[in-house]
Amino acid sequence: MAVPARQVSSAELDRELGLRTGTTFRQTGVERRFLSTTETAAQLAARACEAALADAGLRWEDIDCLVAASATMDQALPYNAALVHAELGLDHRRTATFDIGASCLSFLAGLDVMSYLVEAGRYRHVMLVSADIATFGLDWTRLKEGGIFGDGAAAVVIRKALPGETGALLSSSMVTLSAGVNHCRIPAGGSRFHPRRVAGPIEPLSLFRMEGKSVFRLVAAELPDFARRLLDQAGTAMDRIAAVVPHQASQLALDHLAKRLGIPDGRLVDIFARYGNQVSASLPTALHLALSEGRVRRGEQLMLIGTGAGLTMGGMVLTY
Amino acid sequence: MAVPARQVSSAELDRELGLRTGTTFRQTGVERRFLSTTETAAQLAARACEAALADAGLRWEDIDCLVAASATMDQALPYNAALVHAELGLDHRRTATFDIGASCLSFLAGLDVMSYLVEAGRYRHVMLVSADIATFGLDWTRLKEGGIFGDGAAAVVIRKALPGETGALLSSSMVTLSAGVNHCRIPAGGSRFHPRRVAGPIEPLSLFRMEGKSVFRLVAAELPDFARRLLDQAGTAMDRIAAVVPHQASQLALDHLAKRLGIPDGRLVDIFARYGNQVSASLPTALHLALSEGRVRRGEQLMLIGTGAGLTMGGMVLTY
Structure with missing residues (x-):
């Protein structure tokens, strides 16, 4: 990192x-x-x-x-x-x-x-x-x-796991709920709101905007089932997951995730207070810290999960 | 298309x-x-x-x-x-x-x-x-x-080819020559030249700039060998390729490609005069036109090839 x-x-x-x-x-x-x-x-x-x-x-x-x-x-x-x-x-x-x-x-x-x-x-x-x-x-x-x-x-x-190594990807899924396509966005930066195509100043359009409550409503209804299917497909259960590494969206989102997914105490990797929401870098940074701090041992299972602009839900269950 | x-x-x-x-x-x-x-x-x-x-x-x-x-x-x-x-x-x-x-x-x-x-x-x-x-x-x-x-x-x-279908991907390769990373670029639009980070007006930085001669020099030296390796890996040769579908970079680039790769007359799919350079849409548009105009029959081989900002060379040999 x-x-x-x-x-x-x-x-x-x-x-x-x-x-x-x-x-x-x-x-x-x-x-x-x-x-x-x-x-x-x-x-x-x-x-x-x-x-x-x-x-x-x-x-x-x-x-x-x-x-x-x-x-x-x-x-x-x-x-x-x-x-x-x-x-x-x-x-x-x-x-x-x-x-x-x-x-x-x-x-x-x-x-x-x-x-x-x-x-x-x-x-x-x-x-x-x-x-x-x-x-x-x-x-x-x-x-x-x-x-x-x-x-x-x-x-x-x-890289591909060698014979005898434990590393494996057990299940993975991604689903886009594009009813929420405008809930998180930066309009400018591309061809749709190009400086040549927009009458006013471009700066206000290059700022990040999020409708937090709308995101929450859309995701809260979907994420528990989504996580359950990931666990089912991996042939495992939440109490066998050594660490859940989530996208660090916000403190509220992390707290709700722990509650709604029934993540056992101490298993959620929450680096939010130390790093904030690092956008795409959040998940691999949290993964790096979880592994380097020894929260997952070889052969144990972990889950990666999150929601991002799109809106898209994604998750994965792996053996370390 | x-x-x-x-x-x-x-x-x-x-x-x-x-x-x-x-x-x-x-x-x-x-x-x-x-x-x-x-x-x-x-x-x-x-x-x-x-x-x-x-x-x-x-x-x-x-x-x-x-x-x-x-x-x-x-x-x-x-x-x-x-x-x-x-x-x-x-x-x-x-x-x-x-x-x-x-x-x-x-x-x-x-x-x-x-x-x-x-x-x-x-x-x-x-x-x-x-x-x-x-x-x-x-x-x-x-x-x-x-x-x-x-x-x-x-x-x-x-989709995956069904038993008895001819469609197959025979070879594919991509190589980045990042010595040419600044030869084709649009500086603004991202975090590097964000409106908040740039003192002057953003519009000049959101325009496409290409150093055509530098691109040509870098690519001309590399592309013939690159294409030869693609053909070798596919176990075929240029005279067995029914159609070469290139990225439509420019008329000069297309003419040079035909000459340097020894593409037989009439086998290069050149839609440049009709559509210009459509950036990423060029290759699939040319592929669509080549197939819908009957230039490749089922079971025949075709090559996709091109160079893009990066600079990156890419190519593929397929059976239709």
């Missing part, structure tokens, strides 16, 4: 915004978050990739595919993976690169999809990286929305 | 730009191109999907995954496939959706990747759609760059 150099506590935000001490933390649930100043998404992604490569004990010549699975673009063109490839100085390596995107669930979609390609032997080692710098597009006067986000990146190396 | 309602001939552009008759065609090689006025990328994509579904004789309940493989974003958030899903009114269908992106080669990357998922039985029928509206970001005073682009969309349905 990688984060920008600058970290900002909620106490600092209180002072900056002229609020009574404790206001920002009470409204956001975030103690500190990391905010990019000069770092680009590709730079954070590259640092996460180098860390994953070292952890895996591999060298770049072992990696034959680099997939960027981020929620937002670094530039409109070229795609994120090409920018990360350039940032890593891999030009002399003849790597395949492409992006896989599904907003906050991009990492899940990428892990799911690429597992089939390593299983089939198409690629030997896939570097999968999620990186988002979403905090430039925030309205800091709307603290509950703006104050929860942080920047970051996280990467994993995927 | 789908195109916007408005078509613009090079003769019309001559008049609009106050140029001597024939100038635009001579500089671009495009007779007419389709330009979006009110259409969004998701609308064009949805029309292409409906056409592909009808061609395949399927209904939406048969499609369990929708993948958008475009070069540019429709909005910064959510991702393209969710917007297409909403545009198609598929909310009551519980479809998986995500994006696969590799600029102009997004369709190739998507076809390649998703072939493994249908082969493994993860999805039964995948709708894969490419749609780009790039023409808002053009500088029409630079005709050789701006005048070659057109808008459009094209879609295919992918």
